[in-house]
Amino acid sequence: MSQDVAAAPRARAAQDTVADAAATPERAQPFAALGLTADEYARIARLLGRRPTDAELAIYSVMWSEHCSYKSSRKHLRQFADKAPATDVLLAGIGQNAGVVDIGQGYAVTFKIESHNHPSYVEPFQGAATGVGGIVRDILAMGARPVAVMDALRFGPADAPDTRRVLPGVVSGISFYGNCLGLPNIGGELAFDPCYAGNPLVNALCVGVLRHEDLKLAAATGPGNQVILFGSRTGPDGIGGASVLASASFGGTGEGAKRPSVQVGDPFMEKLLVECCLELYRTGLVIGIQDLGAAGVACATTELAAGGGTGMRVRLDSVPLRDASLGPAEILMSESQERMMAIIEPGHVPAFMDICAKWDVQATVIGEVTDTGRLEMSWQGVQVVDIPPGSAADSGPVYDRPAHRPATQDELLAADPGRLPLPAAGRDLRADLLLLLGSPEGGDKTWVTEQYDHYVRGDTVLAMPHDAGLVRIDAETGLGVALATDGNGRYCQLDPYAGTQLALAEAYRNVAVTGARPLAVTNCLNFGSPEDPAVMWQFTEAVRGLADGCQQLGIPVTGGNVSFYNQTGGTPIQPTPVVGVLGVHDDVRCRTVSGFTAAGASVVLLGDTRPEFGGSLWAWLRHGHLGGRPPAVDLDAEKALAGLLAVAAARGLLLAAHDLSDGGLALALAESCLSGGTGCVIQPPADAAVFLFSESAGRAVVAAWPDALPDLVSACAAAGVSAAVIGTTGGPALELTGLFSVPLADLATAHRAALPALFG
């Protein structure tokens, strides 16, 4: 409770020192309780030539956790680099806090998506809030000003009691943190499936903007330079979060049950930290910088020292504490929010401190860079850590876990949706449209998204319900970036390779329909336990699919995050890679919106429609069916479509463009009618059910002015994209000639009913 507890007497005097560790090799240590295996513990002892001290054990336990070390995924993630397409847009790539992409005019953007699944299940509000805070600091650490956030959310059945606990908490946690911080939330996803009932997915994305010369890296260079910890004080928040919580399944109770400790976010402190860091960057004083996320001081010190190829001496007693009883191991593992670490020349420390004082940010010199190649830490005058920093940051174990395609996969593929009865009569087609439109999955997401501020900062061009979020970067030129995230657990359950490519293709298409040129990819790979060979097979297929897909589309993966152990008991979630695509608009004034805003335009369906219902929303909601193959992937067709959409937007040919995905053309038409407030009259072909509900990929529905139609048709022919005029915008209803007509008011009632009915 005291204001300056760093000066207060320490509660625990006797510490396990480096000398003690050398003298008492036999002393038993609780490595298993910290999440390390006996082999990993032996590996640490081999690296050090002695047993680790308690503080060193704390460092290795968090740094070698699945969450921080990617030990089960690293071998596979290499494909993102190995198969990376030749590109000159990448200024910083995988391995940094976030990838940095050149968008022209001297600007760069950095963006990343990260999971906060387990904390959001334990404490939905704070878990989701700190998820936003963490990803914002990742972006800030690259030297960028964070400009927007997005969230990809997945929950159990919308009507399940636990969803009523988790969803409102998650949404209000995101809106609380993002709105207080003053960042617009410009998009994301909301999905429901029974597989997420005990394991919701909360994936937070942030995008930031910087000038090329402002790029910062996490490297401690220059022996004698000072190590400064600034931001919030350190408390017992989330100790062991990375090692225990994010890296193992929720077990039973009783002995061995792992108890997470909840972190509380403070967006007002984060706002001060953002402005403080940006002012520090402008002075040019900052040599290296790192945010403190999972694994806190342990992670920041080891990664900075390893990144700089140097050593570091740290006085752990100097770390300002909120709780005077914390010992060195706890200080190292604490995940207290809103903290950063910077490397500064000694002569610049007073100037640094002045800026921090201006922003009311506490800053403390806790150590200095050395040339010893060792990370040394002291506590009350005794040495408690002496390790090579790279041994914790880079030399963790790498596992080649067994991966086997499960036998059940064949049954799943054999359960072809072709046997499902397709509606033919107008009233049946109408009923199925309203079923999809009125479901939590297919319905309006406004109940969630209206809790987020979309327009703060004044540069939001598009946000929900458009296919992608779009923010303006430069008010003079109109330069802007579009972002979309997509994932589809049902497709990935059927075929993780194709399903991941479909997620990539959809995010790519969502960005393209606004008229943007897709440029780079981030990903958040949500899977079950990597110790389950069937899950590992899903994971390897998904990574291979994404790497191959990015290679074919010619856009690099700039970074991402892996979240394993998303399962309840022995049942994993559906494999859910969430793919984020970033695209560039040279001038956001030429963007295309998704709604039909005027009558008299021709409605044109781009791309080819085949009877593809495997994993479709229609099969799932109408028949509870999940089986067969997901829609075919044709990335060359996606590329052609994206190129066409960019040309059409730049030439002003389109009134509207909307991507086709879940729920097929039926949902896309209904959404375009509702968001633009204008109906349409469509002339369906004979196989109306396929026309309306198939989820064939590589398609978009656009509206073009009649005088632009010849241009559009010839542009389609030139791009090799098939185009069919299917109707006209206008009228008070969504009408399918000869089949059915739904007045817009009825459409809106159905669309908007689901979430408010469940969540109030």
Place this chain on the structure above:
Amino acid sequence: MPRFVVDVMLKPEIHDPQGEAIAGACRRLGFGQVAGVRQGKRFEIELTEPASAERIGELAAELLANPVIEEFTVHPG
């Protein structure tokens, strides 16, 4: 009329940014001796008929407090 008071506080180990902000404001207002503040909530509950403290505790755990990060005490008003 039977009454109960429920006091809700963040658990001692949980970060309290609002309490810290209040402590900072205290010092700015000249109360330099304020070392720390933790903020809680107090509920005064009036009943139409007597109820047990256990029953009120159930209400507190369900609605008034978030047992994941908060603790509470129930006492007769």
